[in-house]
Amino acid sequence: MEYGSTGGGAASSSGGGDAADAQRKKKCFHRHTAHQIQSLEAVFKECPHPDEKTRLQLSRDLGLAPRQIKFWFQNRRTQLKSQHERADNSALRSENDRIRCENIAMREAIKNVICPSCGGPPVEHTYFDEQKLRMENLQLKEELDKISSIAAKYMGRPIAQLPPVQPVHLSSLNLMSMSNFGLPGPSLDLDLLPGSSTSTVPSLTFPTLNISDMDKSLMADIAGNAMEELIRLLQTNEPLWTKSTTDGRHVLNVDTYDQIFPKANSSLKNPNVRVEASRESGVVIMNGLALVDMFIDVNKWAEFFPTIVSKAGTLEVISCGIMDSRSSTLQLMYEEQQVLSPLVPTRHLYFLRFCQQIEPGSWAIVDVSYDITQENLYPPSSCKVHKLPSGCLIQDMPNGYSKVTWLEHVEVEEKGSIHRLYRDLIHSGMAFGAERWLGSLQRMCERDACLMVSGNSSRELGGVIPSPEGKKSMMKVSQRMVSSFCASINPSNGHQWNNISTTNEFEVRATLQKCTDPGQPNGVVISAASTIWLPVPPQHVFNFLRDERTRSQWDVLSNQNPVQEVAHIANGSHPGNSISVLRAYNTSQNNMLILQESCIDSSGSLVVYSPVDLQSINIAMSGEDTTYIPLLPSGFTILRDGRHDGGSNEASMNNNNDTMGEHNRTGGGRGGGSLVTVAFQILVSSLSSSAKMSPESVNTVNNLIGNTIHQIKAALNCSNFEFNSAAALNTEYR
Template sequence: MDFGAGGDDFSGGDHRDSSDPHRRKKRYHRHTAHQIQRLEATFKECPHPDEKTRMQLSRELSLAPRQIKFWFQNRRTQMKAQYERADNSALRTENDKIRCENITIREALKNVICPSCGVPPVSEDPYFDEQKLRIENVQLKEELDRVSSIAAKYIGRPISQLPPLQPIHVSSLDLSMSSYGGHGMAGPSIDLDLDLLPGSSTGALSNLPFSTMSISDMDKSLMADIAGNAMDELIRLLQTNEPLWMKSADGREVLNLGSYERIFPRANTHLKNPNIRIEASRDSGVVIMNGLALVDLFMDTSKWMELFPTIVSRAITIEVISSGILGSQIGTLQLMYEELQVLSPLVPTRQIYFLRFCQQIEQGSWAIVDVSYDLPHQESQFASSCKAHRLPSGCLIQDMPNGYSKVTWVENWEIEDRAPIHRLYRDLIHSGLAFGAERWLSTLQRICERFACLMVTGNSTRDIGGVIPSPEGKRSMMKLAQRMVNNFCASINPSNGEQWTTLSGSNEFEVRAALHKSTDPGQPNAVVLGAATTIWLPISAQNIFNFFRDERTRPQWDVLSNQNPVQEVAHIANGAHPGNCISVLRALNTNQNMLILQESCIDKSGSLVVYGPVDLQSINVAMSGADPSCIALLPSGFTISPDGRQQDQLQAGESDHGASTSSSIGIGGSSAGSLVTIVFQILVSSPSAKMSQESVATVNNLISNTVRQIKAALNCTTS
């Protein structure tokens, strides 16, 4: 992008009152070729014209004096940036030349052979040779640090981390950083005050091979090179439309693999393997959060997990390879580990090591790229059912007025399935919906809406026991509900390595269970038994979501209500969709001191209904605005997603799912049915690490009865 000399005037031409709400947007003026030619000629003679010269140019070119002044300011800034980049390029070239000579000399010394005896010569004094090398290394390091401090401002990472034999390729889009590297980075940051589950980001490091791994300078140089190339590729994926991207049958943007292979041949060596399939999609939308706040959240591992609890089951920053510029995240390069999930025990997590690199593209625009990075011995650590490799993926974040951002998201995966995918999830995963860009973006939009609602000082219209929630009470209730949802998502694919055990199975569904230690604040030190199953229903995901969150139909399936009527006694909205809300429910004709806390949320990728029993006193504590972190929670609930099948697939595969199609199907006809995962968590009285026969029988009966009641209520017959 050409700032100043390209002829776009952002400065004025519109002298109306800026407070006028109809005139908030600035008017853009493109200079004519004659105007630019005349301005350039004057600039060559005098880069700093006085007021008299500016007034003369104003009359001659029919431009406002303010426009003339701003053009020269922009032109001087551009020239300064060009000189700085040229100086920086010369420094890098000289540095690379010295390093190559150093490597050549060292390699030559290794191969020196004595002509008389045929063996390498022995140094006269190894001690002094070593000391000499130490002094040389100190001198080289000091020189390199000096050059790095100069270059870091412009290229986003120190020269010492560039590849030793060739300079890293920097995209032309990086050039704007020299002009805007320090502009727009400072500003108010938003603390979302998100509650991270204990141990979720740093726990069990010893289970992973990087706990004792050291990263050499050569490795860091290689990582910087890979990240830079990945950023270049991501920018092209984000900014190029046809023929690189095309519309699928359901209207999604998917990658044209033929065009992709022609444009990026070096990145597609794996496409020749017939056992590898590609999942690549792109989506864009508006998010209620400013760009810098999003960048900070994405680069913080803990906040990253909090933004995407339904997708990211575990994330760890192994090492910060390069820190950001001037205390910001711009230019930060991190080596990370991540486990991505579908909310069902039937789908193994995707485990990857990857590099995350953040770059400012221009003022108010940032790109964050993720790309897989292979580490030694990772093959033996990962699950054998699926090998996942993330090609350059990530997002472009662009500031919009009023604190909004436009986010364009790209997901690009190479997947090698080493074991069959469970039949219920085969279509959803093969369609690319399970881990696609649409799921990431819709989740981000929903979570940011939730935070925006947290900032609104609106109260519930209902009170509990005479307690009317204040803004602090609303915030406390939302934090409590958020912790409940995070606990629920973490229980489906625990980060501490517990494996699901199949307790029973049939053509309709199979029940799986796992034991884990309770780590939730306020929870007694006990063993929790989690049990889950996934079923297919020939009904749209929207209709199933409405069924579960409707208190009038709750007695038909909820064991906590004991088939008694249920009344909603408090309601807090946390999104634009009416289904995104927090409710406090009371089952009538039962213990009035025991309530049900529930959060329901929905976006275009799926929905959740999560609930748990909470006593009246704890609810009143939260509603009063007190810290809810010590309130015990043991959530259960449902995850609902489209099945990924088109209607023309339904007839051929309905016997495969064991359910009839007598009920209504997907809204808009885009999906044949829905996948519903049912999850229960139960405290186990025995501290034993083994499941007793009594526990197995209890969860089997609980889930089996719940499935039958749901199908009966929805008129879904079984074969």
């Protein structure tokens, strides 16, 4: 194997060139020794893409420059790729010739075929069609038996004993099913929204991708280069990264980045492209290898980030990597990212995820966009997102902890205008930035760690104190409730939001979809949501909404009845991270309770609740299977509005309710406000063939959300404040 150019010979002296010019023009010629080539080949068999540490070690062992080592591996990969291409082309040509000959022979045979009965042309036999139908019927019968067994377990009796379903034309909302306390409420006549469908929503599936060895080699090269860039971005500070003087966040110096990575930033010449770059670091209560497993397993990935990841899937596993360390694992993945509001469209990404163990106890995981040539894999988003090398560096610490440094770096081209409420948050990079990812990871790892802590609930429920199994069961059913709530705010798979009301204060959007999965009420569910701005810090809004003592001030269905927390499970170090079972007094149904989970991290917070009967709570408390407990969650999401809050986030999170009154009297002070999304889910008691909402239904849904918003504003003393969008409207962002 040769390094450099193989052309030799001195430069021509014609034209009067001097000896110095001839010496400079003389091309280098170097041939590796047999020992060097043998050593390089041995390493190449084990790892065709060595990292910088391996290349430096080879340079020292073989007496070659690191640049020579790098070029040798590049040339060897190119040579191997060419050999594979020639072999593939030869095999394809042979197969093509064989099929052509077989096709010609079959054509000649068909010309001579006659019917043995009449001597005429042959008639196609239906035997194979019948066999195909028999096989399809057998598959359908197996699916029916499976569904019947699930239904029997859910209904508590064999499916054969269930009464036949009679078609019902009347469609009404059953507010009892979404009421906090099972209180009787006004019934609604609600038909399906225009364009909605009652067909079962298909799961996230992708067609089989035909990825050749050449494509896989290209993916490996892209991932390897992205890994090198990620490590440099994570380990370099000034002048590549500078700290903001307003909020202390790391800001990428674009000019310096262009100089270091000129090719990676070529698309920034497009004036419509906006760059979002952020970097954060923190300590996580989970060991490094467990974190790596979570990144690689797409189901765990989506489960850990329900507030950010609405859909995720692995399209192809390019390399399984080393089993013990997960090093060199390479996957082609899909992800749909969300902000929990119907006003913000989701972002769709196809990307490569590559894991590399840097040293013992240290891993780097990089994500980089990869273009998919096949069309119609998934509906496009209203903004085009290209992910530059992003990811995290995971370093093991004592006591099972890990230090995680997270980097998010994307180019975004908006195809439409951003809603005025979310312009500051999105353009600041906080909506999808590293701080949000790391904060969610820290909170979910704390939640898992709480399962290992021994201790019972501080309050009994009907004499039942949850065992460790009961605590785990309660946390599991609550996590399912939160995931269902997040999925309802950003419906996908063809379910679109419909704007049913717009006022100066807020707009209400709704959608319908059919629920058939276990653990959900069977029928059509309407999801209605609205987002408002409040001149109150997010921590104060969160404290107000999660406190059972102030619930009667905003819950229009409670009829101002007092509420008591009868069971409490902490699932994090922050007092706001908890699971509660609430009971309302002076209600007509004493067996109806509320399961509520409140969670908060550095990027935002949630308050999610669902009505649950006493029997279901006792089942969960005893540690039994909670898969079939029906949940129909509603609740609130609280985010910062993206404006400078005049203080550190830690100080904001450590404030308590005592400061709320002074803040309200001053109208919000210097700080930024909160973006609060109010979301309800309501079960339709029966199906309807109609495809539109009646005016009465629209008014009832609008009144439900409108009254809730007005009572929240009144309780927080900010009824007269409106979102000032002048700065957002008069500023052009690039």
